[in-house]
Amino acid sequence: MTQESHAILLTLAQMAEADRLAIQKGVPEFELMQNAGQVVADYITNRFQKCRVGVLCGPGNNGGDGFVVARLLRDAGWSVKLTFLGAREKIGQAAREHLDLWGRDDSPVNDVLEECDLLIDGLFGAGLDRDIVGTFAELIKRMNRTHKPIVAIDMPSGIDGATGNVRGVAVRAMASVSFFRLKPGHVLLPGKRYCGDVHLGQIGIPDSVLAKIPSQLWQNGPSLWTVPPYGSEGHKYSRGHCMVLSGDALSGGAARLSAMAALRAGAGLVSLFGAREALTAQAPHVTEIMLKPASIDELLADARNNCFVLGPGAGVTDELRRQVLAVIEAGRACVLDADALTAFESDPMSLFNHIHQYGAGKVVLTPHPGEFGRLFGANDKGVGKVELVRDAAQLSGAQVLLKGADTVIGAPGGRVVINANAPAILATAGSGDVLSGIIGGMLARGMSGFDAACAGAYIHGACAQRFGKEGLIASDIVAQLPDVLMAVAE
Known part of the structure; x- marks a missing residue:
């Protein structure tokens, strides 16, 4: 792969296609999710002292990544509370398997927000196609009002990954940890301001899949x-x-x-x-x-x-x-x-x-x-x-x-x-x-x-x-x- 390929920005649909092609090449979805959680956990352990961590997981694969982060940090000796705002029967198979490996009942939202020192945003990621309203909107406002450091998985929840626009309300993250390639919302305003420090990790998707994803968008360099x-x-x-x-x-x-x-x-x-x-x-x-x-x-x-x-x-x-x-x-x-x-x-x-x-x-x-x-x-x-x-x-x-x-x-x-x-x-x-x-x-x-x-x-x-x-x-x-x-x- 050329250096230019590393500057490619992928939309949500293109990232989903990259995942699909990787699975087609023999990388199980369970492994991709495990690797994504490992990248986030490594980022946290390398940049923060051990503390009480609260992981907020939404109803999609972003939440699945959160299950992995919570388990890896717990296994590394961190104090972890997790709250899952979804239904087990409605999430994908890989996410269900990782939820089972977490193996604990989820904590009340109040406990996560009030008792933890560091929050992990695994609510929605880059894939929003509508404004956040209702319960989730109020939760994001509460997260921001805690003024605690927040690490977003992939993209701060509420930021449109394609445009960088705020969809109603958005998490203000200290850092965002993304995978394979960045999304437009990481570098477009106002999303860029909400992302904080942006870290990109690799999760086992081969670069060769890019040949089948016709992207026409790059980050300059x-x-x-x-x-x-x-x-x-x-x-x-x-x-x-x-x-x-x-x-x-x-x-x-x-x-x-x-x-x-x-x-x-x-x-x-x-x-x-x-x-x-x-x-x-x-x-x-x-x-x-x-x-x-x-x-x-x-x-x-x-x-x-x-x-x-x-x-x-x-x-x-x-x-x-x-x-x-x-x-x-x-x-x-x-x-x-x-x-x-x-x-x-x-x-x-x-x-x-x-x-x-x-x-x-x-x-x-x-x-x-x-x-x-x-x-x-x-x-x-x-x-x-x-x-x-x-x-x-x-x-x-x-x-x-x-x-x-x-x-x-x-x-x-x-x-x-x-x-x-x-x-x-x-x-x-x-x-x-x-x-x-x-x-x-x-x-x-x-x-x-x-x-x-x-x-x-x-x-x-x-x-x-x-x-x-x-x-x-x-x-x-x-x-x-x-x-x-x-x-x-x-």
């Missing part, structure tokens, strides 16, 4: 893409020339951040272009960045200008619309951000049709949620973020990067990647402009649109992680790029 290395015989033009459109004389900072990010990301040359008065204002602030008071048509006449970043601080104008369409029609790689997206708010199909006709996988759209809504419409039906971005990429023909703490990147063919390494300090003015520049630098170096978007999002987050403290400003992200790029290359 360097196993999915490669930043083009510097060639020993290369030169600055072999690493591309990234052109960044400047805003007017009073709005040039955003474009300057993008340009510096593109240069630090490894583009061989970077130029700001636009009106002469705007570039005159830029001149005192740049040294390595060139200034091109040229029209878009003049710039497109030189094939060495292989990448454009359009939108940051540009102003919403008819001229910007023309520039965007001209760059796409010329077949150049481009990043469209901020004003370059808003400029098509009244007629997004004119942009999408142009991309479908000329884009050839080189166009990256980087909207924040507001810009996304202006281009693709409001999410009135509450569609999950993955499907929302997948549909947007298909409609637009572009690579769509929906920015956020859980940035989601989609390709027109249906592939989607979730980027989950962005710390909260990235929420600062100019951060998105730097992201556009990093992606532009990657495009200039020859990466595909989708790979450049994925690499840009990951590297952007890694730069903020490396800074690692409050007070981050956008130019700090740019300053971290050389070290992060070196680490990624290694």
Whole structure:
């Protein structure tokens, strides 16, 4: 199996299929459940001192895993209370067998919540298809009110494993222990916040089953893409020339951040272009960045200008619309951000049709949620973020990067990647402009649109992680790029 396969995210249905294929290959369901419980028990014994443990088991296989955890911890000398909120005759055979091995009457819920120091959530896991209401909802609220550490089996109960959404109410876990592959809900918000420390263990499902499970969803990371290395015989033009459109004389900072990010990301040359008065204002602030008071048509006449970043601080104008369409029609790689997206708010199909006709996988759209809504419409039906971005990429023909703490990147063919390494300090003015520049630098170096978007999002987050403290400003992200790029290359 490739490294990329370990970044695959599986939906509940796909995970169920993985279980089925493993059983078909001769791994009994009883053994899979035993192994899952062992992974959770090992996590607990490695991270907690012996204490009184309360295991809350629901009516499905998540509860079956809980039976195993309770027995293994009891056998290891821990004090364990278990409560089973289900009926023995309604659970699966493997779960019944493990319940019998537990061999004790279950404890009242009050005793578990009040007398135990550590709680194990084995109520529902990732498989919810409806909101939690009634008795279970009240139980989860009580669990949270205890303020005791909670370890969730697979996924905190109440979190939709496919979307990360809260289904009515959800357990706030200190940690979540999942199996084989993570689920989308582990990395999508708000689910990610409820999961706590996420640990992944293997339970005997062979990696070979993935060949029969057509997944198109991954967690972002360097196993999915490669930043083009510097060639020993290369030169600055072999690493591309990234052109960044400047805003007017009073709005040039955003474009300057993008340009510096593109240069630090490894583009061989970077130029700001636009009106002469705007570039005159830029001149005192740049040294390595060139200034091109040229029209878009003049710039497109030189094939060495292989990448454009359009939108940051540009102003919403008819001229910007023309520039965007001209760059796409010329077949150049481009990043469209901020004003370059808003400029098509009244007629997004004119942009999408142009991309479908000329884009050839080189166009990256980087909207924040507001810009996304202006281009693709409001999410009135509450569609999950993955499907929302997948549909947007298909409609637009572009690579769509929906920015956020859980940035989601989609390709027109249906592939989607979730980027989950962005710390909260990235929420600062100019951060998105730097992201556009990093992606532009990657495009200039020859990466595909989708790979450049994925690499840009990951590297952007890694730069903020490396800074690692409050007070981050956008130019700090740019300053971290050389070290992060070196680490990624290694």
